[in-house]
Amino acid sequence: MGTISIISQLKSKFSSDILEVEEKNQRRATVSVKPDSIIRIADYLYRTEGLRFIIASALHTRLGFEIHYHFSSDTEGLVLNIHVILDHNEPEIESLSNMFNASNWIEREMHELFGINFLNHPNQDKLISEGNWAEGVYPYRKEFKTTGEEKR
Amino acid sequence: MSKKTLIPIGPYHPLQEEPELFKLYCDGEIVRDIQWVTGYNHRGIEKLSESKTYEQVFFLVERICGICSTSHPFAFANAVEEIGGIEVTDRAKYIRSIIAELERIHSHFLWVGLAGHFLGYNTVFMWAWKYREPVLDLFEMISGNRNSYAMFKVGGVRRDIEGNKIAAIRKIMGEVKKKTDLLTGAVMDDPVIHARTRGVGILTKQDVIDYGAVGPTARASGVSIDVRKDDPYAAYPLVNWKVITSEAGDVFAKAEVRLLEMYESISIIEQCLQGLEKEKEGEITVKVKEIPAGTGNGRAEAPRGEVFHFVVSDGSNSPARHKIRAPSYVNIATFKKSCIGQTIADATITLAGVDPCYCCTERMAVACDSSTGRQIMNGRELIDYSIAFSEMLKRDLKGKP
Numbered sequence: 421m422g423t424i425s426i427i428s429q430l431k432s433k434f435s436s437d438i439l440e441v442e443e444k445n446q447r448r449a450t451v452s453v454k455p456d457s458i459i460r461i462a463d464y465l466y467r468t469e470g471l472r473f474i475i476a477s478a479l480h481t482r483l484g485f486e487i488h489y490h491f492s493s494d495t496e497g498l499v500l501n502i503h504v505i506l507d508h509n510e511p512e513i514e515s516l517s518n519m520f521n522a523s524n525w526i527e528r529e530m531h532e533l534f535g536i537n538f539l540n541h542p543n544q545d546k547l548i549s550e551g552n553w554a555e556g557v558y559p560y561r562k563e564f565k566t567t568g569e570e571k572r
Numbered sequence: 573m574s575k576k577t578l579i580p581i582g583p584y585h586p587l588q589e590e591p592e593l594f595k596l597y598c599d600g601e602i603v604r605d606i607q608w609v610t611g612y613n614h615r616g617i618e619k620l621s622e623s624k625t626y627e628q629v630f631f632l633v634e635r636i637c638g639i640c641s642t643s644h645p646f647a648f649a650n651a652v653e654e655i656g657g658i659e660v661t662d663r664a665k666y667i668r669s670i671i672a673e674l675e676r677i678h679s680h681f682l683w684v685g686l687a688g689h690f691l692g693y694n695t696v697f698m699w700a701w702k703y704r705e706p707v708l709d710l711f712e713m714i715s716g717n718r719n720s721y722a723m724f725k726v727g728g729v730r731r732d733i734e735g736n737k738i739a740a741i742r743k744i745m746g747e748v749k750k751k752t753d754l755l756t757g758a759v760m761d762d763p764v765i766h767a768r769t770r771g772v773g774i775l776t777k778q779d780v781i782d783y784g785a786v787g788p789t790a791r792a793s794g795v796s797i798d799v800r801k802d803d804p805y806a807a808y809p810l811v812n813w814k815v816i817t818s819e820a821g822d823v824f825a826k827a828e829v830r831l832l833e834m835y836e837s838i839s840i841i842e843q844c845l846q847g848l849e850k851e852k853e854g855e856i857t858v859k860v861k862e863i864p865a866g867t868g869n870g871r872a873e874a875p876r877g878e879v880f881h882f883v884v885s886d887g888s889n890s891p892a893r894h895k896i897r898a899p900s901y902v903n904i905a906t907f908k909k910s911c912i913g914q915t916i917a918d919a920t921i922t923l924a925g926v927d928p929c930y931c932c933t934e935r936m937a938v939a940c941d942s943s944t945g946r947q948i949m950n951g952r953e954l955i956d957y958s959i960a961f962s963e964m965l966k967r968d969l970k971g972k973p
Contacts, residue, residue, distance in 0.1 A: 499803070
């Protein structure tokens with residue numbers, strides 16, 4: 421299995437920011453990076469390599485809050501996940517919305533559902549539960565149980 | 573700064589079957605700013621999915637959208653099969669692609685109809701929805717349901733398309749092609765439609781890249797992205813077809829892309845049917861033991877663009893995390909670019925231009941006698957009637973043995 425060219429570029433340019441690289445196959449890869457490098461890496465992927473930002477997925481695990489930023493290289497059929505782990509007590513990371521508008525809504529959504537703070541976000545208002553949800557209750561965190569889960 | 577008038581569209585509005593509030597800030601006739609409020613329909617499906625088994629999640633994600641009800645199970649199947657390293661049979665791949673392409677045809681018919689309706693051209697609306705009906709009948713014949721077909725499972729599909737059904741699909745596709753010719757002619761050559769849609773709601777290539785727009789919305793602005801080609805799955809690498817793009821970025825270009833895509837879909841279906849005839853009947857699933865721990869990125873090209881599912885498995889029988897991104901999520905945000913500077917009358921068709929997802933699953937709830945108000949069909953009778961209707965369709969479409 422050959423190495424994906426974008427990943428070798430990332431490795432040479434951001435060697436001190438990269439924590440782990442997992443290349444599943446030619447079309448799927450995950451790169452774990454330090455949270456404070458996200459702007460540098462996203463800027464490189466978006467502007468230099470021309471990747472498209474698909475979406476970001478937040479997870480609440482025992483490590484803290486994890487975010488997978490999914491980028492797509494439409495010429496190579498590659499989904500590149502940039503993975504960061506944020507502190508459990510004070511989850512915060514720089515917003516990407518000043519770079520591209522595609523991340524605006526999803527960052528608002530992650531702020532609303534997981535309570536992750538996006539620094540320098542243009543407008544971190546609630547996206548989906550405006551006006552009918554309590555402050556400081558984050559429904560997608562693991563400690564929040566739905567009715568179905570409580571019964572189990 | 574001059575005073576602006578606020579014109580709300582929604583949350584409940586005859587133009588939209590789904591609740592969503594658009595606030596148009598207007599200066600005279602011109603829209604100067606647009607804001608929206610979403611969340612009226614938030615059902616917490618991502619969270620719910622974590623409490624369901626992999627088999628159950630298919631039925632859950634199918635209900636995200638009433639129109640592109642196959643694209644979500646398709647993307648979810650791709651994601652889970654990536655985690656498990658599962659390779660489905662060629663027959664299942666062909667059936668999956670046939671279902672997805674039939675769905676694209678009926679969804680694009682629906683959009684053309686709605687677009688006509690938004691323009692006040694109700695003949696197109698009536699025509700398109702009439703011609704869409706035979707495609708839904710095909711779905712009822714194949715799966716028993718007009719919508720939410722429940723065809724997908726991990727490792728294959730739940731129902732086969734046997735020999736006599738193939739003939740019925742061919743027959744209806746022949747008719748659909750003629751009707752598409754008619755509709756394309758009516759839309760592409762009509763001076764009124766040209767006047768209402770050319771140069772309206774232009775989205776530039778840079779806007780598409782900035783907002784990450786997908787599907788016909790991106791392709792109409794000259795960005796040639798299509799998951800079926802870029803990251804091939806199911807039977808798409810096995811057949812010949814091309815990605816339709818247009819450069820103008822206006823509403824007309826979006827209509828053009830969708831109409832021409834229907835021809836590609838018809839061609840893909842025909843090639844898949846030929847593929848099906850070569851494969852052995854009945855080989856539609858592979859045995860799946862368990863889903864190991866890992867992550868999967870599943871993509872599928874829905875009629876409105878790329879559907880993305882990110883599944884994290886911890887080795888149990890239900891997902892540890894399931895992130896879903898529907899195409900309208902990124903496409904609706906482009907209104908900020910395409911609507912501003914338009915007149916109010918053009919704003920509605922621009923909003924409709926990206927084909928925000930409308931649900932059309934209702935057919936009949938209960939039948940009442942209009943003079944007495946008496947209920948003449950109860951739930952059980954309706955189910956029996958529905959089964960009898962499906963049987964009749966199957967008999968008529970397949971022909972007598």
